[in-house]
Amino acid sequence: MSNVIVFKPRELAAAPEGPPAREASLGRLLGIDAARALAVFGMYYAHVGPFPEETGTWKSFLMEIPHGRSSALFATLAGLSLVLLAGGSRPKSGRPMRQTAVRIAIRSVLLLALGSWLVAMGTSIVVILAYYGLFFLLALPFIRLRARTLAIIAVGVGIGGPLLIQWLWTVDTAWMDSFTAKDPLAMWSGEGLIALLFNGTYPGLAWMAYVFAGMAVGKLDLTRLAIQVRLLIIGPALALLGYGGAWLIGKLLPSAATAGSSASDASWKSFDQAMSKALEGKDSANWGKEEWEAFDAEHASIWELAPDEKVMGGGGFDWTGLASASPHSNMPLELAGNIGVALTIIAGLVFLLGRFGKLRFWLAPLIAVGSTSLTAYVAHIAAVWYLVDHPANGVGYATGWRMWALFVVTMLVFAPIWKRFFKRGPLEYPMYWATLPAKLVK
Numbered sequence: 001m002s003n004v005i006v007f008k009p010r011e012l013a014a015a016p017e018g019p020p021a022r023e024a025s026l027g028r029l030l031g032i033d034a035a036r037a038l039a040v041f042g043m044y045y046a047h048v049g050p051f052p053e054e055t056g057t058w059k060s061f062l063m064e065i066p067h068g069r070s071s072a073l074f075a076t077l078a079g080l081s082l083v084l085l086a087g088g089s090r091p092k093s094g095r096p097m098r099q100t101a102v103r104i105a106i107r108s109v110l111l112l113a114l115g116s117w118l119v120a121m122g123t124s125i126v127v128i129l130a131y132y133g134l135f136f137l138l139a140l141p142f143i144r145l146r147a148r149t150l151a152i153i154a155v156g157v158g159i160g161g162p163l164l165i166q167w168l169w170t171v172d173t174a175w176m177d178s179f180t181a182k183d184p185l186a187m188w189s190g191e192g193l194i195a196l197l198f199n200g201t202y203p204g205l206a207w208m209a210y211v212f213a214g215m216a217v218g219k220l221d222l223t224r225l226a227i228q229v230r231l232l233i234i235g236p237a238l239a240l241l242g243y244g245g246a247w248l249i250g251k252l253l254p255s256a257a258t259a260g261s262s263a264s265d266a267s268w269k270s271f272d273q274a275m276s277k278a279l280e281g282k283d284s285a286n287w288g289k290e291e292w293e294a295f296d297a298e299h300a301s302i303w304e305l306a307p308d309e310k311v312m313g314g315g316g317f318d319w320t321g322l323a324s325a326s327p328h329s330n331m332p333l334e335l336a337g338n339i340g341v342a343l344t345i346i347a348g349l350v351f352l353l354g355r356f357g358k359l360r361f362w363l364a365p366l367i368a369v370g371s372t373s374l375t376a377y378v379a380h381i382a383a384v385w386y387l388v389d390h391p392a393n394g395v396g397y398a399t400g401w402r403m404w405a406l407f408v409v410t411m412l413v414f415a416p417i418w419k420r421f422f423k424r425g426p427l428e429y430p431m432y433w434a435t436l437p438a439k440l441v442k
Contacts, residue, residue, distance in 0.1 A: 027354020028222045032084075033370030034349045034363055036077050040376045041369075042070020044407045047125050048384060048399040068327025071128055071202065072210050072338035073345060074373075078132055079139065079214025080346070086143050089221045095442065101140060102438035108136035110434055112185075118378070119189040123385045129377070130191065131202040135211050138204060142212070147219035150212050158209035158335040162322060165205055165330060168198060206330040213339045217346065228351045235344030242337025246325030253320075368415035372425025376411050383407065 045066040052060035086092055086100050115130025142150065176194045186192025197204045220227045325333040352359055353367075360367070369376050387397045397403065418425065424432055 025223055028350050030353045030360060030363075030367050031222075031350030032077065032080065032346065033367045033373075034353065035073065035346045035370065036373045037366045037370035037376070038345060039070050039074040039077060040373050040380075040411075041408050042066035043074065043128075043377070044380055045404050046070060047380065048388075048407065049404040050400045064327065068334070069338050069341050072207075072335075073342040074128070075132070075135070075202070075207055075210035076214035076217075076339065076342035077346070078135065079211035079216075080218040081214075082136060082139055082211070083143065083215045083218030088218055091144055091219075097144075099438045099441045101143070102441050103435040104136055104140055104143075106435045106438065107431060108133045108140075110431060111136070114378070116185055116189040116191065118381055119191050121385060122389060123381055124389050125381050125384055126201045127381060128202055130185075130189070131196050131200065131204065131207065134193070134196045134204055135208060138208060139211050139215060142215065145215075145219075147216045150216035150219060154209050154212035154216060154339070157206070157212060158339075159332050161203075161206035161209060162331045162335070165198065165203060166319075166321060201328060203330060206335060209335050210339060210342070213342070217343065222347075222350050223354070225351075228347050228354075231343050231347035232351070235340045235342075235347060238340025239337050239344065240340070242333045242335070242340060243325050246323055246333040246337075249323040253323075365412040365416045368419045369411045371419065372415050372428060374431065375425035375427040376415065378427055379411070380407050 043066070046068075049066070050063070052063040082104060083091075085104060086097065091097070092100055110133070111129045112133030115127050115133060118127045118129065142153065145153075176198070180186045180192045180194050183192035183194070186195070191200060195203075217231065220231075222228065321329070322331050323333060324331045325337050327334070353363065386392075387403070388399060389396075391397065415425075422429075
């Protein structure tokens with residue numbers, strides 16, 4: 001029997017997963033900024049770009065791509081950014097988390113105020129910032145949830161939200177008018193909490209699906225190739241489900257587009273024909289406020305032909321409307337398709353900028369615009385307000401390709417120069433300074 005004690009080295013425990021590699025982490029941030037810039041430029045196009053003269057052609061299809069999808073991409077990125085502030089795949093806890101929650105709440109209130117002020121100024125653009133401010137507040141209680149839970153919530157909101165919106169069209173909503181009449185936000189800007197939640201252009205009841213989807217993506221480790229590939233599969237699949245599903249339903253059930261609303265369709269047709277006849281031979285594209293007011297006074301009877309929006313569904317639940325995937329229909333298939341496009345763009349840019357360093361140089365202007373997206377968005381609203389809505393000469397400038405290109409080129413030149421000397425954009429600085437008191441939270 002041996003008295004020699006043999007010492008065996010203890011098995012080393014697996015090293016805890018460290019932070020992502022610098023290149024991969026940088027690629028994630030740059031990819032998100034680039035996606036944010038594309039969303040902004042898409043909204044530029046939706047607001048001042050030309051509309052297709054024909055429908056059902058490849059040209060019209062390409063021209064309609066930014067409509068609805070760019071703002072949905074922006075909302076998805078908002079949810080993603082919200083989670084990244086809270087630590088992303090490694091969420092904060094304790095005091096840092098409480099400070100982050102206060103920062104988000106402050107930003108929400110500021111966006112709500114800024115968006116309402118822009119609307120009150122009389123812009124022709126449907127401003128999305130007030131909606132985002134409310135979205136952030138609604139998302140705050142869910143910020144610590146896991147990716148899978150957030151994805152399930154996104155699916156639930158994407159289906160349940162449109163159902164509730166459709167149901168609201170069938171019931172007495174006089175209480176909404178009573179609430180709006182006393183809503184200080186509505187009295188200030190004309191767009192109160194009811195519009196932001198239920199019946200505005202970007203109703204939170206449906207659009208929170210984009211925010212929750214972005215939050216779910218933010219909980220993933222986007223620096224990992226496997227996650228990027230997974231999103232590049234899920235994204236196109238969702239887009240195919242949404243847009244392809246709507247197309248297939250339209251082919252199999254051609255009556256779905258007109259079921260239950262023949263009276264309102266006829267009324268809209270009469271309205272469109274009367275409006276086209278009244279505008280025939282007139283250069284309405286360059287009209288200012290005074291010209292439109294004079295036109296409305298002269299042709300007030302035309303507006304009597306427009307159907308009452310409250311009975312657009314024929315007085316009942318419009319089940320066929322749920323199959324729509326047209327821009328801003330806010331129905332399940334459109335939500336699914338738009339989320340799919342957003343995931344594809346985000347994952348694709350993160351992948352490319354994380355693995356091809358030379359692209360960072362060529363896309364540097366785009367990335368700079370994305371890092372100053374609040375400034376870029378508000379700047380185009382101010383430009384449209386001055387050039388189109390309230391021009392100094394009373395005539396205004398025509399919207400179209402030239403105006404869109406001018407806005408895009410201006411930001412692609414301005415943003416890189418500004419970022420050369422400053423860390424944040426002109427409007428991003430006040431937003432940052434306003435959130436500094438959050439550091440006092442214990």
